[in-house]
Amino acid sequence: MTRLDLTADVVGLTRALVDLPSESGREADIADAVEGALRALPHLAVERVGDCVVARTGLGRSGRVLIAGHLDTVPAAGNLPSRLADGRVHGLGACDMKGGLAVALRLAATVPEPARDVTFVFYECEEVDAERNGLGRIAAARPGLLQDADLAILMEPSDAGVEAGCQGFLTADIVVRGARAHTARAWRGTNAAHKAGRVLQRLDAHVPERVVIDGLEYREGLSAVAVRAGVAGNVVPDECVVTVNGRFAPSRSPAEAEAYVRGLFPEYEVRITEVVGGALPHLDRVGALVRALGAEPRPKLGWTDVARFAALGVPALNYGPGDPSLAHTAGEYVPVDHLRRCESRLSAWLRGSRPAPATGATV
C-alpha cells in the first residue's frame, strides 16, 4: 500500500496523489492510502464506506464544517506521472481534483484542534453516472455522517475563489413527428426533420433569463446538444429528436424547470430524461466563511455535488485550487500558489484566526 506523508509540503502531497492512479471505479488503492494516513491521526474517527473515507473530529464544538473532495479522475491521457514546472503541478487529476484533496488532507493532519468540528469526506465515482457517485451513496445510506454539518466546502477547482451554490440542469428530448415516404414521392409524407426547423429556430431565438440571488447572477441557458433524424437515404424521416440541455437558477425547482421547457414547446412531445435541482448560494449562512477566504463570491453555473448537500439541508460552496476550465483536459495542472493559498486560508479559518486581508476574487 502506498503510504501518504501528510507532513509533506502540499505540493509534494499533490504530486504523490497524482502519481496514485484512481480512475473512476478503481479508487481502492487511493482510498486505502487515504484511510491509512487518516487512521494514523488520533484526533480523527475514521470510517470506510465502499471506497469512500469519512474522518470526523469529535471535539464537542458548537459548529461543524464538512470538507469534501472526490478521489477519482477521468481516464489518463498520456499525462502521468506528475511533473512540477513553471510553478504548476501537471498531470492527470492535478486540477480536478487532487490539488484539492491534498489541501484537505493537509488540514486533517495539521489542524488537530480546530475551532469547529470537522468532517472530511473523500469519495469515489464523481466523474461517472450519478447513481455511482460516492457522496450520493453516503447521503442515501448514511445521511447522519453528513447532516450534522452547518456548512460544507466542496473542493472542486474554482480558481482558488469561492463559487457559491450551483445551477440545476435538465435534459429533455423534443420529439417532432411526421410520416414516412419515399423521397421520390416526398409530398406523400411529412418530413419531421423539416418540421424540426421550428424547434431549432425557437431555441436560437430564446433569450435565457438571468436570475440574481444574494447579489449573484445565475445566467440560465437552453441548448440543443443533439439532433437525430434519419431512416435511410431515400426515405422522408418520420421522427426528429432534438435533445436539449437546460441550466436553471437554483431558485427554480426541478418541477418549475420542467414546466418551463414544456411551456416552450407545447405542440410537441417533450420527454424529460433527467432533471436535478441546483443549490442556493445561502450567503447569509456561508458569508462569514466567504469573508474569511478573502474572495468575492461568484455564482457557480455548472452543476456540482454542492447540490447534494443542499438537498440534505447543508449550505455549501465550491472552493478549490485550479482553473475549472482545465478539468478533464490532457494538459490539466494546478498552480502552486493556488495550493498554498487554499491551504493557508482554510487552515487559518479552521483554527479560528482572523482572516487574511482580501486580495481580490481570483488569480
Added chain:
Amino acid sequence: MTRLDLTADVVGLTRALVDLPSESGREADIADAVEGALRALPHLAVERVGDCVVARTGLGRSGRVLIAGHLDTVPAAGNLPSRLADGRVHGLGACDMKGGLAVALRLAATVPEPARDVTFVFYECEEVDAERNGLGRIAAARPGLLQDADLAILMEPSDAGVEAGCQGFLTADIVVRGARAHTARAWRGTNAAHKAGRVLQRLDAHVPERVVIDGLEYREGLSAVAVRAGVAGNVVPDECVVTVNGRFAPSRSPAEAEAYVRGLFPEYEVRITEVVGGALPHLDRVGALVRALGAEPRPKLGWTDVARFAALGVPALNYGPGDPSLAHTAGEYVPVDHLRRCESRLSAWLRGSRPAPATGATV
C-alpha cells in the same frame, strides 16, 4: 444445377425463380440456370459476363430492342418459398423482379422469330452499391453488347403500365458550423444545431418544381433525409450536418442540379456526395411501343437503371408486372393478371402483331 422449364406457364416460371434464392452477390445459381435454359434455344447467342447473362438474336432485322431485368433480390424476410394465393404469386422477389424475369424468359423461349432483333440482359447486383451493378459493369466493359439497341425495356415493377424515363437524384450534406462551449456557459459558443433551424425551415418552405416533358409531369423534390449534431450532453455542438436527397427532372443535368442546391444554401458549405442524371422519356422514339402496350405512359419519379441506357444513347422505359410500392417488403407479391398481360402484350409486339386495344393506364 436447377433446370428452368421455359415452356412452363409464366406463373409456374415465376414461382420457380422465386424458389431459386439470389440475394445480391449470390446470383451464381440463378445465372447458371438462366444461362443453361437460354443456351438450349438455338435462335439465341448467349454470353456470360460475371453473373450476368446476355442473349441475342441475330436475324438481321432493321431494329433491335433490349429487354433487361436484374437477377438479384434484397435479403429474405421469412418470405420463402413461393406461394400462390388469391391470384397472386407471393414470395421474396416476386414483385422485384422475378415476375419480370419470368416474362422476359418466356419471350426468349416463345418468340424465336421476332419482327425486330432482341437482346436479353439478365444482370446481377442491382439492389446494392452502384459500382457493383451488373448492367453498369457491362456498360463499362462491353458497351457494344448494349449500344446497338434502338430502345430498351427495363422490366422493373410498374404496375404492368409504362413508366417513361426517370428522374435524376442528388445527395448533399449541408454543413452548418458553430463553436463549442460548455452548456453551463452556452453564450460563449455558437450552437450549430440552433443555426441549422434556418436550413430546415428553408427546406420546409421550399416548393419543388414540376417539369413537363413530352406531356409527362416530373415532380421534383428536396428532402432532408438525415440530421446529425451532438458532441456530448453538456457541450454546445460546433457542427450540424443536414443530409438532403434531391430528385430532379431528367431535363436537368447533374451539374444543373448541383448548382441549384448550392444556390439554395449559398451561406453554407455544401458537399455533394452523389449526383446521377435521369433519363428523358423520349416518347418520340418509344411512342409506338407505348401504344402497342396499350398503356397511358406515366413519368417515373424514382431513379432506375433506365438512366444507364440513356447514358448509352438508348431510349428506355420501365414496364413490368407488380406494384413498385411492394418492392423490398416482406409481403411482396405479383398479380397473375400482371404476368399474363405483360407477357401477351410484349409477345404480340415482338411478333409484330397489331396491339390489343388500350384498357387504361394501370390496374
